[in-house]
Amino acid sequence: MQHTITPEDHGPFGAPMERAVRACVHCGFCLAACPTYQELGEELHSPRGRIILMKEVLEGNLTADEAQPYLDPCLGCLACEPACPSGVPYRDLISPFRALTNRERKRPLIDRLKRFLIEQTLPFPKRFRLAAQTGRLAKPLKALAPKALQPMIDLIPDRLPPQQSIPVISPAIGETRYRVALLAGCAQQVLDPDINAATIEVLNRNGVEVVTPPNQSCCGALSWHVGNLTQAQKYARQNLKAFPQNIDAILTNAAGCGSGLQEMPLILRGTDYEDDAKDFSQRVMDISVFLNRLGNLAFTKHKEYPALRIAYHDACHLANAQGVRSEPRQLLAQIPGAEILEIPDAHLCCGSAGTYNIDQPAVAHALGQQKAQNIVDLKPDIIASGNIGCLTQLKLHLDQLGYAIPIRHTIQVLRDFKSLSDL
């Protein structure tokens, strides 16, 4: 796309943003892949429309506030990237653009309050647990809360699982084949701590020692995707210090966190930490990729899941951001008797997308309902996915449709079919 952007005017993000704009040839192949274009039906709510809007702002022809009604509803799901024949790196444009324009934005007071609450609770497991417990008590009074805060209350589960502490070192069972470090995930530790327990158990049983660095922080993805660069950089620097060097991989079991860690070089671009961030991000791997490479996993049936029609839901930040589609399916397919069901319109986001279901509740609701209905139509025995945000969103919408289909992280399904005696 022709433009008159001067990259030097936009700091360290100027060059990658300019490259992304230049790569777009207006072909429109991305439109069909974009959930917000499908939902809202307007060109300006499509990837192509948004690229033009960002170009106009970067050229100085539009203000950020004029463009934001169309940019804020972007999920950041990156479904537009694999659909683009020209290889436009949309991720190099949308998040840097948000970071660049964040300070110029004139947000209503209630939006600022909502952001403050999210930024001060979600990345901190202890605070988030307390906030979720308090929020549960507020559920009956939801109607009295400001409308903008009501979606936050909806997402608070009726029951929180008990807190689980994670040992710094979880030794391998038998011979140690590998040593990895685990990112524990902030909200995940509170909403479903069993995901980390299952991850560690499966790894240990397969001869992998797991180090969970105690000083690790949030991955920074939530901050980065809403334009809070200062907070995202702070978390990135903290994780650079917290994770050891003498490990074979840095594993994540939440798609959003994994893609956040892989974006660390962009987050720290132009700082003294950029090279360290590149080295760090190259060692980051989703648990499904690591287990797939490990191979030789043995499974037995577990009584909890006598039938095995598994609907696998692609988390956008695993499938689109990290290109991880086949590995979780291949792992699940190793379970004896498992049938992996493909969800229609799998490329469309479920509407979770970090804090999207809080920021843009109407679109998130429509996408959540559509995804839940598509899953229900398959009549699965269980649903598996690799991201706590998706699991929470899907459970909410399945509940609303009146279906109680078990929904678990892929690693929980694998753990529950895993037998020590088979090793």
Ligand code: SF4
């Ligand atoms: S990131 Fe997702 S919502 Fe945003 S433009 Fe791309 S496909 Fe559409």
Ligand code: SF4
């Ligand atoms: S598919 Fe790629 S090149 Fe074509 S309009 Fe979309 S972003 Fe631009």
